[in-house]
Amino acid sequence: MSTTIVPLATYRNETAYPFCPGCGHSSILDQLNEALVRLDLDPKQVVLVSDIGCSGLSDQYFATSAFHGLHGRSLTYAAGIKLARPELEVIVIMGDGGTGIGGAHFLNAARRNVGMTLLVFNNLNFGMTGGQHSTTTPFGAITSTTPGGNLERPLDICATAAVNGAAYVYRGTNFDADLTDRMVEAIETPGFSVLDIWDLCTAYFVPSNKFGKRSLEDTQKRLGLGTGVLEQRDVAEYAAAYRTEAAKRPHSPWLEPHLLESEFTSDLDGPCRLLVMGSAGGKVRSAARLIAEAAIRSGLHATQADDYPITVKTGHSIAELIFSSDPIDFAGIDRPDVMVILSEDGLAKAGPYLAAMTSTGRVVMVPGLGDVETRAALEVLDLERLPGRVAKTELALVALTAAIVGQNVVSAEALRAAAGRGRYAEKNLTAIANGLELTP
Amino acid sequence: MAHEFIDGSTAIVRGALAAGCDFFAGYPITPASPILQMMMTELPARGGVAIQGEDEIASIGMCIGATLAGARTLTATSGPGISLYSENIGLAIIGEVPLVIVDVQRLGPATGGATTVGQGDVQFVRWGTAGGYPIIALAPSTVEECYSLTMRAFDLAERFRCPVFLLTDKDLNMTMRTVDPSALTDMVVRDRDLRRGDEGPPYRYHPPDGVPPMSRYGDEIMRFTGSSHGEDAVITKNPAAVGALNDHLAAKIDDHRAEIEMVTLDHQERAATLILTYGVTAGAARAAVRQTRAGGDAVSLLVVQSLWPVPEEAIGAALEGVTRVVVPELNLGQYRREIDRLASGREIVGVNRVDGKLITPEQIVEALL
Ligand SMILES: Cc1ncc(C[n+]2csc(CCOP(=O)(O)OP(=O)(O)O)c2C)c(N)n1
Ligand code: SF4
Ligand SMILES: [Mg+2]
DSSP, X not given: OOOOOOOOSOSBOSOOOOOOTTOHHHHHHHHHHHHHHHHTOOGGGEEEEEOSSTGGGGGGGBSSEEEEOOTTOHHHHHHHHHHHOTTSEEEEEEEHHHHHHTHHHHXXXXXXXXXXXXXXXXXXXXXXXXXXXXXXXXXXXOBTTBTTOOOSOOOOHHHHHHHTTOSEEEEEETTOTTHHHHHHHHHHSSSEEEEEEEOOOTTTHHHHHTOOHHHHHHHHHHTTOOOEEEEEOOOOOHHHHHHHHHTTOOOOTTTSOOOEEOOSOOOOXXXXXXXXXXXXXXXXXXXHHHHHHHHHHTTOEEEEEEEOOSXXXXXXXXXXXXXXXXXXXXXXXXXXXXXXXXXXXXXXXXXXXHHHOOTTOEEEEOTTSOOOOOSSEEEEOOGGGSSSOOOHHHHHHHHHHHHHTTTTSOOHHHHHHHHSSSTTHHHHHHHHHHHHHHOO | OXXXXXXXXXXXXXXXXXXXXXXXXXXXXXXXXXXXXXXXXXXXXXXXXXXXXXXXXXXXXXXXXXXXXXXXEEEEEOHHHHHHHHHHHHHHHHTTOOEEEXXXXXXXXXXXXXXXXXXXXXXXXXXXXXXXXXXXXXXXXXXXXXXXXXXXXXXXXXXXXXXXXXXXEHHHHHOEEEEOGGGSOOOOOOOOOBOOSXXXXXXXXSSTTOOOOBOOBTTBOOEEESSOBOTTSOBOOOHHHHHHHHHHHHHHHHTTHHHHXXXXXXXXXXXXXXXXXXXXXXXXXXXXXXXXXXTTOOOEEEEXXXXXXXXXXXXXXXXXXXXXXXXEESSSSXXXXXXXXXXXXXXXXXXXXXXXXXXXXXXXXXXXX
16 A cells, blocks of 8 residues: 555546536536645545435546445445544535435534535535425425425525534535635534535526526525535544544453353253243342353353343343253243242233243242232242341342252352352342242 | 353354454344444444444444445344345445344334344345345354354455345344353454455456455545446446446355355254254254154254355255255244245245244144144
8 A cells, every 4th residue: 555645636537527507516526626636635535425416426527536325325424434544535425415315414424523524515406306306495496396386494504514513514606716715624624514505406496496696695695594604613523532532441341251160060950941020120130140150150051031121120120041951942931940029010920921830830939929820839938037128139139049049950159159259249149148048 | 161151142243353343333223232332332442433323324324434444344233224224235235345234133013022032034134125136144043153153244245245144133132041162163254355456447247256356445546336337336327337237246146155055954864854944943943853853753954044045055955855844933934935946845834923932842843743
């Protein structure tokens, strides 16, 4: 890869523009070329990202790198390119059409301030598809889809960009004498720059609305849309800011391999399916996980699937656990061997399982949940036997310990080994000790 | 002996990182969010970039842009997000952009059973964008395969310069399982075949199945377009050039199916019945096979990992001597359509479920009778 910069006398290639006679797009592109010449950029460091539309054809007439993607999505490709290679100069050419179909990307580009320059070739209609109205079509204007005059309020591209944080915002027309200067300024600005450049679609908007050069400025005035540089602010360019922040970030704690040595033994032969039926906030999932880890430390295979409503802080919280001396191919549970019911929420979800359980099954419940109907053996934990009240967040581990230890699955030692680390080690060990008090 | 207790999401992220993934963009959706979450925390620490897009369209768009700037990219979503990816999947196909897309299936249609398990996107990922060109989709059936097939997906994406789907589901991604770390097998994921200086036009359609080296923004002047283009990446309507482009997009994959085919056959002598399945449902099928054989009956099992293109050779081989094919899947019989055309003359039985619950081993055993 060579690092010598090869600026060009022109960034245009030899191909003539394809636009209709008098189409404003040609004039904007000539001025973009002038701006690039003035900036003296390495053409391979410049990526012209074009949208779809007549304006979207533009990139083909330049001797720079180019990306021509889907309608309305140009800002997304541009952001990806800039994020992956922040040293590139990314310039987006989009019609007014793109500000509609790609409105979400436009808003978020302004907020995010990834360093790129957006040139909106705003001819107040869709040129390529036959002069339909766009987000910027003025009130009353005639287009092929507003034959009686446009009733929709036109989008103020600049105000939208400015209020949402864009670094540089300008509105003008392709006839503005300072357009090249403004393009240079915008490209040099770190962060997101927007130039809303009004121009003439001589095939559609001009004949339908008896429009001309003067009408562009008159319409901007009539609609109360400001012109010139409307916003200029210092912002942190996102791609650079991301790298600065990223360098300070620690590795993800979830990805560190957490190895569980099988240092204990288990007498379990075949599978044991355990359902823990509790409530949000009851540490059901973490208690279940400790039991699963204890099982793995005892040489067993384990699976754990959690179920809870999308509103995570309320309602049921269920953990489905399977332990087995053999590999577990199927992790679903229709008929549990053991069910631990911790709360009304849990009980409310227990019906089908209780009905499916047979006399070999066991149901272990906390007191106060009333009667349940099942063929399984029922045990109600006598929490009164414990010194002090069991906290809601410890109940799951207490009950699980009471239900499982001493049943040929995991030993108290294995459970202690699984629980004895991390922030909650002490609380967990107390809960286990309490649970052991309750084992039958 | 030490084991880990991890879910498919974790295995996918680890596989992606092992494959050299350095760019991720995605939009939150259960059950794909854990992948986003892990990438958002881990990639910055590794000097990569992870970003939450304003929607799925932005997310896959950023991935495509980043790939062309040299990144190795991943995105992950579920059915509703794949719907929004659709047009950009076509862009990645026509522009020959390597990219791995994880579809963690949930029960549809639309918001559907947010969030219960399903396998309803099997035909959707195949035909999910305009034009109908071949795509590659891999379906892991275990947590271990979530790891290895993610790596393989990255490798195939580079090999064929195309988007590759990793088709998983809610239960595979979110159920934690005991995993032997040594079973998380690494493979060599090929580096991007980068152009070294001027190697002629950026695209090449002759021979039709050839895959040209890629460029990167910044290295040379590089043109990319999602419109029909000649080998020079300039838009064209010239029928010869357009035909050559589209024949190439098909041939580069169709002519190399053997490189993509991946199945696991558990063959039993004398078995007249073959269970053919994929993804999470393969777990129930393995249990069903065990039960059946323990009862003294013979049955074979074919788990398909490379769903698309359909591994016709491997399926054909597995069908030898088989008179009955049982196809369990968590949809109304989507992959069975493919088996129907490959296994004509045999009895083909679907085991299907679309109530948000897994197909059980017992349901499969019942269908074997
Ligand atoms: C998803 C999608 N919808 C519709 C189209 C058809 N289409 C092509 S160009 C265009 C509008 C272009 O208008 P504008 O962006 O204002 O560009 P102009 O032609 O005026 O320069 C539309 C709707 C498309 N290409 N893609
Ligand atoms: S249709 Fe309108 S926008 Fe398109 S080239 Fe002609 S004048 Fe320009
Ligand atoms: Mg327009």
